[in-house]
Amino acid sequence: MNVTDAAYDTVHQHAGGSEALAPRMGMSAAVLRGKVNPHNDRNLLSLQEADALMGKTGDFRILHALCAEHGFIAQRTEAPASGNLIGALLAAAAAKGDLAELIAEAMADGRISPNESDAIARACALVMAALVQVSQHAEAAAERGGV
Known part of the structure; x- marks a missing residue:
């Protein structure tokens, strides 16, 4: 998966989609959808916005996509909070x-x-x-x- 698709999926697969997520990001839903639209080449998601998006959603597929594109794998260094x-x-x-x-x-x-x-x-x-x-x-x- 490339970074653009990862950003799109992060927003659109989040509970409530862009409508629920955009206010937490400090922008309108339309602006957020535009920033992650794979067919848009202007007004793209910034690094700071991608960081905030991952932090607010807990969805790190953007990070994993970036790593994969450059031949790396990201691994969390802390123990999982739940499960076994x-x-x-x-x-x-x-x-x-x-x-x-x-x-x-x-x-x-x-x-x-x-x-x-x-x-x-x-x-x-x-x-x-x-x-x-x-x-x-x-x-x-x-x-x-x-x-």
């Missing part, structure tokens, strides 16, 4: 299964369309994030001296 290792492992397995299903469906006609490629990239990002959660839960369990 087995739950995280099951969530990662489910995300991996969703990715496999998506790839199988995309390949059914013998070609991968740009939309299918974007969907696969998004699903890969979800798998990576889920696997990072497994690692974080393992590290937290080790620090606690148990599971």
Whole structure:
């Protein structure tokens, strides 16, 4: 997933969408939608606004997209606030299964369309994030001296 798509998805998949998020960002919903519109080449989301957007939504796909575009993976350094290792492992397995299903469906006609490629990239990002959660839960369990 590229950064532009990540910003668009962050806004449009947030509960209440741009209408709920824009006032918290100090702008109108129309301006926010314009800033994350992939077909707009003016009045783009600034770095400070992207940072604020991630902070207000708790959705870090913009950060992950930036990292992926430059060959990196971002990993949170603090232990997860809730959940456990087995739950995280099951969530990662489910995300991996969703990715496999998506790839199988995309390949059914013998070609991968740009939309299918974007969907696969998004699903890969979800798998990576889920696997990072497994690692974080393992590290937290080790620090606690148990599971």
